[in-house]
Amino acid sequence: MNIRKLSELKTGEKGIIERVTGVGRFRQRLMEMGFVPGAEIVVEKFAPLRNPIEYVLKGYHVSLRHDEAEKVMVRKLEEQTEDH
């Protein structure tokens, strides 16, 4: 299987969320914002200083710090989705 940390995906890459590790408030917040297993997530871009990272999820944009993105496990999708 192709499971890895969300933080390891590069700009434009896509993944399917497997699970969110971490605890308490952080985890709850991610879940309610749509980071649930099966959700598709795309890396939109990195901030100018490489951190945080912007993602597109469920039709909206959200940014996570690198160490937060490390706590989200995704299955990487190989297909090319860039169209610009």
Add this chain to the structure above:
Amino acid sequence: MAKKITIAIVGNPNSGKTTIFNNITGAHQKVGNWPGVTVEKKEGITTYDGCTIQAVDLPGTYSLTAYSLEEIIARNYIIGEKPDLVVDVIDASTLERNLYLATQLIDLGVKLVFALNMVDVARSRGLIIDHENLSLLMGVPFVPTVGSKNQGTKDLLKAIVGVAEDRESVSRHIHINYGLELEEEIEQFQGLIRTSASFPDEHHSRWMGIKLLENDEEVIKEIEKSPLKKKVLDQLGKSKAHLNEILGEDSETLMADRRYGFIHGALKETFRQAQRNRRYLSDQVDMVLTNRLLGFPIFIFFIWAMFQLTFSVGQYPMDWIDAGVGLLARVVGDLMGEGLPRNLVVGGLISGVGGVAVFLPNIFILFFCIALFEDTGYMARAAFIMDKVMHTLGLHGKSFIPMIMGFGCNVPAIMATRVLESRRDRILTILINPLISCSARLPVYVLIAGALFGAYAGNVIFSLYVIGILLAILMGQIFKRTLFRGEIAPFVLELPPYRMPTLKGTLIHMWERGSIFIRKMGGVILVGSILVWALSSFPQTVDYSRDYDMEKRKIQERYAIQKEELMQSWQSEKVQLLTREMNLKIAELEALRKDEFQENSFLGRLGKAIVPFLRPLGFDWKGGVALLTGFVAKEIVVSTFGILYQVGEKEGEESEGLRTAIRNAMTPLIGYAFMVFVLVYTPCLATLAAIRRETGSWGWTGFSVGYSLILAWILAFVIYRGGMILGLG
């Protein structure tokens, strides 16, 4: 029949909640605060179809878990105050996520209306929503609206009244099905909870069951207080273990998962996306504004522009207000007779009110800019760009704005911390903000550095700014590691699409914040100014060491005789010369008298009383008095020196007389220690009022005073003593 309906408006941040609230209530609203916290509470009233509708705007939240202040407020209001109906504003362009909160509201079993806002955006993105079927599926009417164009408001009001009076046909309580395994556990709890007399309601007990599985701290606390405690908590342990065993996930994940599952199911038949993966205008704008190369320059430009607008353009109305206050003081002063009442009105009241009023242009312009940043969606990008830098200081990306504003004035800067969502970030930013050297401290530096360091004054002043920044970083690190350990709030920041703000909306946002400044801080500053005035004006009767009145009379008599002689010998130019000489002598005498009066006033005595603390730093009692008055506003230190060194209070920081006096009173080393002390010590009164207001706590305010005083003392001590040892004194 006049019926009264109370409604609460909830919704995700940025869903257009405030806009919908304004549309519903029009101009009839009042802004206040939720008890004990600094989250704003807005209430408004309107009538529709013979009903009086009273609306409360709840803070924007993504969910009703009990993690953040906003969530707790929203939830306590709905559960505790039981409004007749809740309007959930749903952003149609991010429907799926917005419906998460909607499912929680459905669980709560309150009467609901969903305002399906931003349908214009959704349409332009090719999202097709069958809101009628969605209404049937969820048992709640969805009313399409475009908040920014005030469309759909009538329909919304109609639905509100309809649902409240049980006339709406689609309205029904649905039970969201969480799947067999979870439902079984929920039922267990429901059964247990309903045995207790305190939670008889079927809907409520189901809700509590759901919340228990979601690990909701508030509900668990409530259970812990009830006689059911043991049974329920035992069951919770068992349920969780059971679920984990059969489904391999913890109950919180399962609940969130099933919620989204329910939403997914409901949207399957009612939602379609016509075009996929298109790049929207907003994304294109963003490619530029957060570009790797351009992002920072553009950001810096915006901040610079805001700074310029706030403090340079703001300077004009500030000067007008200042002049107006001066004029008022003179007119009133002329109208009232010499004496204590006049001094109180002119020296205490008018200058106190004036001291508040001059801030207004700054504050309003600043809040306008911030409202603009927020309403366009740029604020989130600024946080995105700056977060890495600010995070190394222990702060949030959004802390940048307050920190940079601090260079202008700490008062609006501290008020700008409202953009921060977590209380920890807010308090941390507030505590270190006064270390950023505000513009009121500059005159003090200019005076002292100018007097003592000559050609190097510029470098010396620059070093003070750098020291301020370094201290802010240092204290940030220290506080982060000591006071706020472990409380790291998740960053998880939504980046809403760029939007064209409406002037009305932005002005409303500006006014809401600015008016709070006027109402809440005005009083504190006024009282403080009067207090300092009183301390420096009493006691009125002083046992002067000399009889000034008699000496004055003697001078006058002497010159009168001389003048008389000259007049007789027709030497009128000499008479003028003589008069000038006499006036000079009298002024000198008056200055001495004033000096003695000052020394004798309560303020002077206080200054002398603190000398033991200041002597180790090399400061004398005049320095002490200057520092005391600087508490009202730091620039006052300069005019106090003016009074104390008898060069007249009209003299500014560029005055040569004052510089000479400073040169006689301080060595460069003491001067530098003094400037560092001025930089660091106790925030001024207005800033303290802002701190009190934004932290909502006297404790933090006191802490801010205390730590900065101690820090200032230690630094000045180290500089002075260290310099002495190094032979710089």
